[in-house]
Amino acid sequence: MxxxxxxxxxxxxxxxxxxxxxRTIAELGAENPNIVCISPDLATSTKMAxxxxxxxxxxxxxxxxxxxxxxxxxxxxxxGLIPFASCFSVFASLRALDQVHTDVCYQNVNVKIIxxxxxxxxxxxxxxxxAIEDIGVIRPLVNMTVIVPADGIETANAVKAAAATxxxxxIRINRGFDNxxxxxxDYGFKVGKAVVMNEGTDLTIIACGSCVYQAMQAASMLKHDxxxxxxxxNMHTIKPIDRxxxxxxxxxxxxxxxxxxxxxxxxxxxxxxxxxxxxxKACAFRKLGLQDKWSAIGLHEDLLAMHEIDAEGIVKNVLExxxxxxxxxxxxxxxx
Amino acid sequence: xxKEVKITQSDLYAARIFFYAAxxxxxxxxxxxxxxxxxxxxxxxxxxxxxxxxKAEGGKFATHFVVEDGKWTTHVGAIHEKxxxxxxxxxxxxxxxxxxxxxxxxxxIKGILKLGILVPVLMAxxxxxxxxxxxDKPEKFEDQIMLCKLYLYLIPNGMSQLNKLGHPDxxxxxxxxxxxxxxxxxxxxxxxxxxxxxxxxxTMSGRGEYKRCKPFLAMKFKNPSLALxxxxxxxDMVQYIREENLFVDGxxxxxxxxxxxxxxxxxxxxxTYLDEEK
Amino acid sequence: xxxxxxEWFELETFAADLRDLTIDTVNWAGSGHWGGSSSSxxxxxxxxxxxxxxxxxxxxxxxxxxVVVSKGHVGILLAPLFSLLGLIEKEQLKTxxxxxxxxxxxxxxxxxxxxxxxxxxxxxGSSLALGMALAGALKGQTYKTFLVLGDGECDEGSVWEAAMxxxxxxxxxxxxxxxxxxxxxxxxDGNTEDVMALEPFADKWKAFxxxxxxxxxxxxxxxxxxxxxAYKGDGDKPYCIIADTIKGEGVSFAAGNYKWHYGxxxxxxxxxxxxxxxxFRAKRLERVNKEGK
Numbered sequence: 056m057x058x059x060x061x062x063x064x065x066x067x068x069x070x071x072x073x074x075x076x077x078r079t080i081a082e083l084g085a086e087n088p089n090i091v092c093i094s095p096d097l098a099t100s101t102k103m104a105x106x107x108x109x110x111x112x113x114x115x116x117x118x119x120x121x122x123x124x125x126x127x128x129x130x131x132x133x134x135g136l137i138p139f140a141s142c143f144s145v146f147a148s149l150r151a152l153d154q155v156h157t158d159v160c161y162q163n164v165n166v167k168i169i170x171x172x173x174x175x176x177x178x179x180x181x182x183x184x185x186a187i188e189d190i191g192v193i194r195p196l197v198n199m200t201v202i203v204p205a206d207g208i209e210t211a212n213a214v215k216a217a218a219a220t221x222x223x224x225x226i227r228i229n230r231g232f233d234n235x236x237x238x239x240x241d242y243g244f245k246v247g248k249a250v251v252m253n254e255g256t257d258l259t260i261i262a263c264g265s266c267v268y269q270a271m272q273a274a275s276m277l278k279h280d281x282x283x284x285x286x287x288x289n290m291h292t293i294k295p296i297d298r299x300x301x302x303x304x305x306x307x308x309x310x311x312x313x314x315x316x317x318x319x320x321x322x323x324x325x326x327x328x329x330x331x332x333x334x335x336k337a338c339a340f341r342k343l344g345l346q347d348k349w350s351a352i353g354l355h356e357d358l359l360a361m362h363e364i365d366a367e368g369i370v371k372n373v374l375e376x377x378x379x380x381x382x383x384x385x386x387x388x389x390x391x
Numbered sequence: 392x393x394k395e396v397k398i399t400q401s402d403l404y405a406a407r408i409f410f411y412a413a414x415x416x417x418x419x420x421x422x423x424x425x426x427x428x429x430x431x432x433x434x435x436x437x438x439x440x441x442x443x444x445x446k447a448e449g450g451k452f453a454t455h456f457v458v459e460d461g462k463w464t465t466h467v468g469a470i471h472e473k474x475x476x477x478x479x480x481x482x483x484x485x486x487x488x489x490x491x492x493x494x495x496x497x498x499x500i501k502g503i504l505k506l507g508i509l510v511p512v513l514m515a516x517x518x519x520x521x522x523x524x525x526x527d528k529p530e531k532f533e534d535q536i537m538l539c540k541l542y543l544y545l546i547p548n549g550m551s552q553l554n555k556l557g558h559p560d561x562x563x564x565x566x567x568x569x570x571x572x573x574x575x576x577x578x579x580x581x582x583x584x585x586x587x588x589x590x591x592x593x594t595m596s597g598r599g600e601y602k603r604c605k606p607f608l609a610m611k612f613k614n615p616s617l618a619l620x621x622x623x624x625x626x627d628m629v630q631y632i633r634e635e636n637l638f639v640d641g642x643x644x645x646x647x648x649x650x651x652x653x654x655x656x657x658x659x660x661x662x663t664y665l666d667e668e669k
Numbered sequence: 670x671x672x673x674x675x676e677w678f679e680l681e682t683f684a685a686d687l688r689d690l691t692i693d694t695v696n697w698a699g700s701g702h703w704g705g706s707s708s709s710x711x712x713x714x715x716x717x718x719x720x721x722x723x724x725x726x727x728x729x730x731x732x733x734x735x736v737v738v739s740k741g742h743v744g745i746l747l748a749p750l751f752s753l754l755g756l757i758e759k760e761q762l763k764t765x766x767x768x769x770x771x772x773x774x775x776x777x778x779x780x781x782x783x784x785x786x787x788x789x790x791x792x793x794g795s796s797l798a799l800g801m802a803l804a805g806a807l808k809g810q811t812y813k814t815f816l817v818l819g820d821g822e823c824d825e826g827s828v829w830e831a832a833m834x835x836x837x838x839x840x841x842x843x844x845x846x847x848x849x850x851x852x853x854x855x856x857x858d859g860n861t862e863d864v865m866a867l868e869p870f871a872d873k874w875k876a877f878x879x880x881x882x883x884x885x886x887x888x889x890x891x892x893x894x895x896x897x898x899a900y901k902g903d904g905d906k907p908y909c910i911i912a913d914t915i916k917g918e919g920v921s922f923a924a925g926n927y928k929w930h931y932g933x934x935x936x937x938x939x940x941x942x943x944x945x946x947x948x949f950r951a952k953r954l955e956r957v958n959k960e961g962k
Contacts, residue, residue: 091807113807115838123796123830130800133786135731136807157790158797162778256607256641257569283569284607284642307605377569389548390597391415391465
């Protein structure tokens, strides 16, 4: 990839994830004059201000009109630009879905959608502003790549990868600050390739977004308190999903828990389940996330706990799944 | 000497390892080495090793092999009523002393006239004893491989036998274990692998690659010779790990657990406990 | 600049050929959107044969004028059009709507060379056209982007989101969008004014900041004059031409009949349609002969 991302862990603790996106896109804008930004009255919220300040002629505020934003982006991409269209994940995925479907994905154009305020990260705004179905809604769209970065540095990596890769991308980031997962951008981020955060053989936790940090905390607690060996995968790319990593988790650990700040229908858990089932090898399996219900209003951290997708909730579920039997209780004879 | 022989719990552990894990290796010898195995082609017979023990069902412990045209089937812990050839020890202690190599209390040999069976069986038994009771690593490479195979097939099975007999030290490990496997692997030799799987107090052992999942911990030896250094207690495990002759794949903090289980098996199989009883 | 008689004659002939080939394609396909296709035939003829900088031999020229036909259900008009322009083999039209064909009700820009955008879901074309225009202006290109809207389609809110933005971004490229609404007054369930009233339609476009004109969409010289004005683009506002048309124009049993939004032809109806179109061609050419200069 051209150019270096200049963020470090120190920066990333000081910057909200969207701010890191904003800085990254401003840096990319310097490298590539075809990059433009579009926002539906959210330049401030989605932190495109840096880009706007540097390249006002390449910034378009379309007012509160997400459908129009996506349609314009598709038209721009048809004419050789690389538009980054950013708005709240819930509106990018639901309000503008028809445009994302037909104008962007059907035509397979080079539009990058940055969905902010992902999951329940805008907790206090309530369900009108929570994006708990976006992955499930966007994931089936043909040609679309779906990425849910774990933190600010991974967001920068994802945005750079999206700019460098032709075709539609949906990148879902959170409102506010993310717990720092990566201290350096050079950890081998590759679209479609899960990152092994922790090696283990007793069970695999497959997480995305803010849940990656929680899963790592959970794995650490489980190791120290229970002596369990937990593999943690950061499945930052939901589509195309890393089938190899999922199948290895089935084969090698035989127990999988998925964790996402999203409904358990259609998101990461479903994507992983599809691979597991097609793999033809049984495993104990549980999906953590919103269990087909609306979230309460509250602080993001509190909501993660309510939905058992924080470290404590993950620990509780891991201990339950460790006891789950999925195989016939075989003959425990010894080979002679 | 009084006829009354005192059988201890340790004797029972040792006997269990021999009847269930060690004696079955005779079949491994015959299957791996044509020099011994080919002698049984075209032959059909039952061979049994037993030791009298009045508290056992049927009055003795036994393991027997059914050989059909040179093809061996093992029946561990099972008495055959009419074996063609049988080595019967008059008591369990003698059986253990014989198999630990701590003495030569000869068994009663039934079917001694069936030389066509007896001779090749004795040869195979001597081959096994020669390899396993040697103090030093064999020089010939084929012998090293064979001995590795015998050790690897014996150790996890021995652990599993102790568990099944309720050995407290072993139970302490297996009882709290999630579904996990521990494997012994000599790299580059697919048949030189074995494993024990444990789950909430239950165990099973097997040979070759563990296929159910990735072993929780695998001790991977670089080659057969280096493996024997460790298995025969000729080298320091920690040093070998440092020198990368042995790679512990998985939770390193559990390396000690496996080591302890291996020592427990050796404690009975080598008859160390007998020395302590004296 | 008025059309010369020769040019008018050529345009009329092309439009008549296009209507003929369209009804043939409807016949081959067994059915099709004849209504909205016939009402747009003169509009697309003028765009592609008179105004758009578009060379069928170089359909991906980055400096070409763009055309977005937002009423995407007229694939059965556009495919014959592209065939007459030499971009699609005539034989291929016979596969229209057949399983595995590259051509279907709504054309796919990834399968049809020269088609600037896939459309089909109504109300999308306006934003797409605006995006193309903004991109051209940013890159210092001077191309225009033609946008053909259906009138019924203007029920969609997204049309007005884009209309607002086209005016708002007039100086940044929005002005290079030339909007032509095919005002054929009919939609699937009936007359636009019965289903969802559009009038005062021109006022709406004016209120959204467009230089708006209403012309007869089947009067080639009048429509040409309106498009010429829009193409020249005096003033600060983007242009909207409301082309007053007849749905089903040229075929007696379909003209003005909302039920002919989409329909099937049998042999009798096809023969009638062909005869009607021949008469319609003659009538239109007669006018050229009479009024052309």
